[in-house]
Amino acid sequence: MDNLMPVLLLVLAAVGLISLLSFRYVNQRRLRSRQREGLNLIQALQRMLSHVQRHRGLNYGVMKGAIELDCQILDLKHFISEDIHRIEHSNQWLSTTDSWGTITKTWAKLTNPHGTWICEANFSKHNELVELILDCIDLSVTEYQLIQLQTFDTDRSYGYLWQELLPTAELLGQVRALGTGIAAAGYHSDEDRVRLHELVRAIEVNMDCLWMNILNNQQLERDIDLFLSSVDDSIIVRKPSIMPHEYFNLGTAAIDGLYNHYQLEINHLTDHIFRESPIHPIFNSP
Template sequence: MELVIAGSLLLLTVILLAIKKPWHNPARRAEGLLLLKGLRQLLEHLQQHRGLSTGYLGGDHSLKLKVDQTQAAIRADLSNLDASSLACHDRWEAFTDHWSRLERSALSLPVNDNIKQHNQLIANMLQLIEDIAAQYNLLFVTHPGDGVGTLWRELLYTTEWLGQARALGTGIAAAGQSTGVERIRLGFLCERIQALSSIAHTDLKGHNQSGLRSLQEAGQTVSMLLSVIETEFLSAAAPKLAATAYFEQATKAISAQFAVVDEMLTGLQDRV
């Protein structure tokens, strides 16, 4: 009986050490952090591609050069990522397959299909980012309540809602008109942006004093963009703002959110 108990205790110790070990492996966490930085860059370029290609399909063919440049940036992002570390993820395989097809067809799709395809692609990418963070034990590196967990949830999803609003608005501005359905959709996106950005910014402000400057800019740019959307798109069926001007305004708001994300990633790096 004693041997059985001793054997059980030994087995339990081995299991606990096996579980505990990855959480104390700085090299592994550093590898994961490098992947997250690469995926974060890729995410930003994918969101840009959605907005620019939607503007092109809406009728502003001057955006073609920027579409080509963004596709080149995405190819560079993919080349810089360690594909061998991502190969075990079904989401990565699904992403690469989807993107290879969308890259070729984006500028020949109907506007709504183009947005839908990008939205699905990016939703998969956001899930992959969370998977990588969990796999490399980067969700719990810091103390509970310090705001880092928000990076993987509200803050990155805020960039995505902003990105969808940028794409939809750019397409409307390029076409010079909007439908009631498009305005309803844009209004919904504004509600999500307002809610998620408020949660994320409040949480981070309470726990990350070094981020106050970037947080302040992030909040201001979101407020400015929401005001532009209300004036140009929600209050009128025919916007007067040029597609390129709106795209740039929305990009400022998105870039400000990513600046906070980068600051949080730097904070993670310091603790790895």
């Protein structure tokens, strides 16, 4: 009997260790599954964000006189409706939140014909919708514990994607919208000039931080520099000297460059989580 006691203790210890490892493995698998679901969600939200920002810029340009841009608005309405449908049918958690309900209600108001809006009110309502989507992305990052994702080899965090890249893209989106309206109207007010200068300064500050994470992307740097240069060279001049669609396209190239980088990074994370490569969650102390 005395000889059996050490064996029994050893067996119990082995069972306890196996149970602990199994418990940790199951929790890790569950966490990875949720994080992958969260990454898919913030990809979908970013696509909707991009479409809303384009819708804002085109609406502002049309309401300022660039009627030729109107033909693109109907397609964007369709894309945004599809974004909403896809998100609601692929993510049960988000579709039941108050934040999502506010987003869909705000978008419903913006589907009214732009002829029924005052120009600045339409611009402000779009800005409100964009902020709601950005807040929803932040909420999703927290819900799915995405801020904890880092790589073993560099301990690099991907938080800059939603903390710096998306807000910078939104600043660029506002510059695109305002400048398109100025190019369409053929003049700008002192208030327009001040707003654009403040936005450009904020972008330049943000870009200094972003370039620390976005390496070796000369094309993106050129696109953003070209767009920002066009504000001084072609918009904030005595008389705007660029066609609305040309200016809008310059802004779109810069913004899409940032969003392409965002999507590539999210795809990279999703791929590593799916294949259980060396991406790991870091649990911060409370």
